[in-house]
Amino acid sequence: MTAENQALLRVRDLGKSYGGIIGCAEVTFDLWPGEVLAVVGESGSGKTTLLRLLHGQLTPDRGDVCFRDRSGDMVDVHKMSEPARRLLTRTDWAFVHQNPRDGLRMAVSAGGNVGERLMAIGARHYGQIRENALDWLARTEIDAARIDDLPATFSGGMQQRLQIARNLVTQPRLAFMDEPTGGLDVSVQARLLDLLRGLVQELGLAAVIVTHDLAVARMISHRMVVMQRGRVVESGLTDQVLDDPQHAYSQLLVSSVLRP
Amino acid sequence: MDKTLRDADVLRVADVEKTFTLHNQGGRVLPVIQGLTFNLAPGQCLALRGPSGAGKSSVLRMIYGNYRTPKGHIQVRHGQGGDGNGAAASWVDVARATPQEILMLRRDTIGYVSQFLRVLPRVATLDLVKDPLLRLGRGDGAAEERAVSLLSRLNIPDRLWSLSPVTFSGGEQQRVNLARGFAHAYPLFLLDEPTAALDAANRRVVVELIQEAKAAGSAVVGIFHDTEVRDAVSDRGLDIEDYQWSGAAA
Ligand SMILES: Nc1ncnc2c1ncn2[C@@H]1O[C@H](COP(=O)(O)OP(=O)(O)OP(=O)(O)O)[C@@H](O)[C@H]1O
Ligand SMILES: [Mg+2]
Numbered sequence: 001m002t003a004e005n006q007a008l009l010r011v012r013d014l015g016k017s018y019g020g021i022i023g024c025a026e027v028t029f030d031l032w033p034g035e036v037l038a039v040v041g042e043s044g045s046g047k048t049t050l051l052r053l054l055h056g057q058l059t060p061d062r063g064d065v066c067f068r069d070r071s072g073d074m075v076d077v078h079k080m081s082e083p084a085r086r087l088l089t090r091t092d093w094a095f096v097h098q099n100p101r102d103g104l105r106m107a108v109s110a111g112g113n114v115g116e117r118l119m120a121i122g123a124r125h126y127g128q129i130r131e132n133a134l135d136w137l138a139r140t141e142i143d144a145a146r147i148d149d150l151p152a153t154f155s156g157g158m159q160q161r162l163q164i165a166r167n168l169v170t171q172p173r174l175a176f177m178d179e180p181t182g183g184l185d186v187s188v189q190a191r192l193l194d195l196l197r198g199l200v201q202e203l204g205l206a207a208v209i210v211t212h213d214l215a216v217a218r219m220i221s222h223r224m225v226v227m228q229r230g231r232v233v234e235s236g237l238t239d240q241v242l243d244d245p246q247h248a249y250s251q252l253l254v255s256s257v258l259r260p
Numbered sequence: 261m262d263k264t265l266r267d268a269d270v271l272r273v274a275d276v277e278k279t280f281t282l283h284n285q286g287g288r289v290l291p292v293i294q295g296l297t298f299n300l301a302p303g304q305c306l307a308l309r310g311p312s313g314a315g316k317s318s319v320l321r322m323i324y325g326n327y328r329t330p331k332g333h334i335q336v337r338h339g340q341g342g343d344g345n346g347a348a349a350s351w352v353d354v355a356r357a358t359p360q361e362i363l364m365l366r367r368d369t370i371g372y373v374s375q376f377l378r379v380l381p382r383v384a385t386l387d388l389v390k391d392p393l394l395r396l397g398r399g400d401g402a403a404e405e406r407a408v409s410l411l412s413r414l415n416i417p418d419r420l421w422s423l424s425p426v427t428f429s430g431g432e433q434q435r436v437n438l439a440r441g442f443a444h445a446y447p448l449f450l451l452d453e454p455t456a457a458l459d460a461a462n463r464r465v466v467v468e469l470i471q472e473a474k475a476a477g478s479a480v481v482g483i484f485h486d487t488e489v490r491d492a493v494s495d496r497g498l499d500i501e502d503y504q505w506s507g508a509a510a
Contacts, residue, residue: 035360194383197380222359237359239326240359243326244280244321244326251282251283252284255284
């Protein structure tokens with residue numbers, strides 16, 4: 001078996017409640033290398049809880065999340081040491097927040113935001129770091145002339161693209177994204193989505209993308225899970241779930257929007 | 261691999277049933293088809309016939325894995341290059357396949373052209389047509405050559421090639437969709453009214469494309485409202501109404 005046909009992320013019976021309220025329950029799925037999984041559902045359905053459990057920011061009450069590291073071993077995200085998990089979040093993993101301010105260092109220049117991730121994994125050569133930062137600004141369609149500007153001087157769409165550059169510069173294998181196009185105008189959203197789609201394809205990146213926007217899910221994901229009240233009520237090929245939804249809740253979601 | 265399947269077939273549909281349950285409309289059950297069974301060999305074109313709403317498009321969508329198949333089998337032969345490169349063929353039952361298997365079938369084996377193009381903003385027409393070939397690992401040059409040839413044949417002026425089809429007319433979008441659909445010589449084509457928005461000259465081009473694909477060994481399941489097109493390309497027809505839901509499940 002090659003790495004290509006082994007799961008990159010294995011999630012089993014994952015559950016978390018807050019007091020008596022279910023955050024998420026009985027979530028089980030595999031994510032394959034290069035595969036993009038969309039997690040959809042209304043607000044409060046447990047999408048972000050799930051994402052934070054996968055990423056190890058939250059500790060589950062039950063179940064486990066295993067990730068295949070670069071040497072091919074499955075490691076339990078919630079049993080590894082904190083330094084080991086931090087290393088993962090800086091190298092093999094990316095996390096794109098809905099609000100770019102949560103994912104950027106606002107007091108550091110655009111170039112610095114990108115270069116910082118490289119330095120965190122040991123890059124020291126200033127010229128190379130700057131070169132690499134410039135390359136990623138270009139790939140995320142940010143004018144090279146803005147490299148020394150602070151993110152606060154950028155538009156929302158540019159900030160989000162900078163956050164993506166900062167995350168992808170270390171060539172991660174898995175990205176977690178929480179409503180990556182959430183706070184943006186429709187026209188800016190389309191551009192960002194298109195950029196993300198291209199990058200994901202080009203890098204062979206696997207991703208879990210939380211979104212309440214079914215059109216975003218359609219455009220960017222291969223597979224989809226629909227969550228309601230913390231549980232996965234339906235999952236499958238994205239276009240199959242959108243075009244022939246089986247569960248009452250999926251049908252309601254799909255029928256509430258115009259042709260996602 | 262299922263040994264009972266005739267090696268000569270590309271597609272084997274057996275006892276397929278489809279209903280839609282509308283949970284948010286009082287749980288109404290919409291019966292569509294029942295007992296649908298047919299086989300298809302390479303180079304053959306089967307035309308699905310029947311009145312509007314009979315379930316023709318639903319059948320194509322089930323074969324493509326876009327609609328679920330709750331009962332029956334849809335076996336698609338996968339993995340034998342049309343060039344006879346000897347790679348072992350296997351059968352994939354779309355009714356039970358994993359999402360990964362369906363995506364693999366769509367990349368290598370099944371081409372689907374619907375009446376409408378799902379346009380992505382900002383992707384140039386030329387790239388849209390090259391895309392399926394690049395996914396198959398073809399070189400950029402070969403992909404471009406094929407894309408240029410198809411766009412030209414389908415009379416898309418070259419000044420439009422670098423634009424996204426977002427702003428194109430319905431007929432132009434359909435032709436881009438056809439160019440993309442025919443870029444690769446899929447062993448199985450599914451065509452849902454591929455000439456609906458086209459003028460006579462472009463209809464003729466589509467007929468030629470289908471005939472060439474068949475001559476090269478591709479099988480086709482199509483819905484053709486234009487009887488002239490249908491007569492020119494299909495070898496046999498299938499009346500979907502013969503498989504209308506009778507109520508009593510077999
Ligand atoms: N996703 C869906 N959910 C619910 N019902 C559906 C869905 N898709 C199709 N149907 C219903 O299934 C029946 C068959 O539709 P289908 O589109 O397959 O017909 P058709 O033979 O292609 O018709 P036409 O010639 O008008 O294109 C119709 O009653 C339609 O309303
Ligand atoms: Mg139809």
